[in-house]
Amino acid sequence: MSLRISNIRKQFGDYVALQNIDLTINPGEFVCLLGPSGCGKTTLLRIIAGLLSADEGTLELDGKDLAGIPARDRGFGIVFQSYSLFPYMTVAENVGYGLRIRGHSKGQITERVNQLLELVKLSHLSDRMPGQLSGGQQQRVALARALAVDPALILLDEPLSALDAQVRIELRKELRDLQKRLGIPTLMVTHDQEEAMALADKIVCMNVGEIEQVGTSQELYLHPATRFVAEFMGHSNMLSAGWLKQVSPQALNGAQITSDQEACVRPESIRLIADPKGPGTVADISFLGNVQRLSVSCHDLDVMVETTPDASKFSVGDRVLINIEPQHCSWVS
Numbered sequence: 252m253s254l255r256i257s258n259i260r261k262q263f264g265d266y267v268a269l270q271n272i273d274l275t276i277n278p279g280e281f282v283c284l285l286g287p288s289g290c291g292k293t294t295l296l297r298i299i300a301g302l303l304s305a306d307e308g309t310l311e312l313d314g315k316d317l318a319g320i321p322a323r324d325r326g327f328g329i330v331f332q333s334y335s336l337f338p339y340m341t342v343a344e345n346v347g348y349g350l351r352i353r354g355h356s357k358g359q360i361t362e363r364v365n366q367l368l369e370l371v372k373l374s375h376l377s378d379r380m381p382g383q384l385s386g387g388q389q390q391r392v393a394l395a396r397a398l399a400v401d402p403a404l405i406l407l408d409e410p411l412s413a414l415d416a417q418v419r420i421e422l423r424k425e426l427r428d429l430q431k432r433l434g435i436p437t438l439m440v441t442h443d444q445e446e447a448m449a450l451a452d453k454i455v456c457m458n459v460g461e462i463e464q465v466g467t468s469q470e471l472y473l474h475p476a477t478r479f480v481a482e483f484m485g486h487s488n489m490l491s492a493g494w495l496k497q498v499s500p501q502a503l504n505g506a507q508i509t510s511d512q513e514a515c516v517r518p519e520s521i522r523l524i525a526d527p528k529g530p531g532t533v534a535d536i537s538f539l540g541n542v543q544r545l546s547v548s549c550h551d552l553d554v555m556v557e558t559t560p561d562a563s564k565f566s567v568g569d570r571v572l573i574n575i576e577p578q579h580c581s582w583v584s
């Protein structure tokens with residue numbers, strides 16, 4: 252199954268919540284919609300689910316137009332951020348709900364529910380009520396419920412964001428394994444770039460109602476197309492061509508640019524060389540366990556540099572040369 256989203260636009264009154272949204276979710280693909288709160292992620296997910304209609308644009312599932320097809324007939328599995336389980340049904344009844352309303356037999360339902368509970372490792376809790384489960388367990392039930400109807404597509408709206416850090420990371424891995432095993436195309440909304448990078452085959456980075464860039468984690472991190480993507484995907488230094496020309500001119504080798512253009516340079520790709528005549532001064536050093544982060548002042552700019560802790564031989568006040576290679580510069584718009 253593949254879903255093709257073309258030219259979606261949505262306005263709430265005068266406010267343009269989405270525009271120019273073009274995106275394809277390919278068979279078996281795990282796609283993350285990533286962007287800050289309010290950028291339109293949930294709105295797009297609701298349009299795909301059929302819970303909200305777009306003002307313009309089309310949705311096609313394997314070439315078939317979804318216009319006019321109501322949410323429950325689209326055959327998509329949906330999981331929301333807040334645990335949206337039915338509070339007066341047991342775990343097993345929650346998971347079997349979709350099958351029951353579609354008129355499956357009792358025997359079929361029991362067999363499928365058992366299979367799904369095994370899949371999400373909750374067989375031992377099938378008779379519990381949702382209120383007796385942890386947040387992580389509730390989201391596993393919600394996932395099993397979404398999978399029960401053999402969905403053509405899974406839609407997840409920040410399913411992990413209400414959980415504490417450790418559970419979130421555990422469940423993230425389970426979700427990834429399960430999705431790969433079942434091969435169901437999946438669209439997950441998140442505002443957490445680390446989560447998106449860990450899960451997605453393809454990340455769709457959004458900002459104020461529009462897509463900024465689509466690509467793999469590596470593409471977005473190493474080659475951000477816009478300043479927004481550069482700054483949203485981890486730490487970055489935005490360095491102008493004019494500044495680089497003075498500080499590390501080799502960075503400009505081969506680049507066709509004007510002096511006011513800016514490059515995104517990641518903190519870990521900057522090399523420092525101790526030199527009493529260097530233009531930079533180490534202003535701050537913080538030890539973060541796996542890395543050491545240095546702040547280097549140079550020509551009116553503070554540059555963030557990361558090194559492995561044992562490789563760092565610098566102290567605050569040291570003068571340094573700053574070395575940036577052209578392949579580590581992403582010239583953004």
Ligand SMILES: Nc1ncnc2c1ncn2[C@@H]1O[C@H](COP(=O)(O)OP(=O)(O)O)[C@@H](O)[C@H]1O
Pocket residue numbers: 263268286287288289290291292293294295
């Ligand atoms: N039903 C609605 N009526 C008016 N404005 C809305 C409605 N739903 C969402 N919005 C607005 O659209 C924007 C995008 O919202 P949303 O899609 O929920 O963002 P996200 O999920 O990325 O945080 C926000 O500014 C929000 O206030």
Ligand SMILES: [Mg+2]
Pocket residue numbers: 292293294
């Ligand atoms: Mg949202």
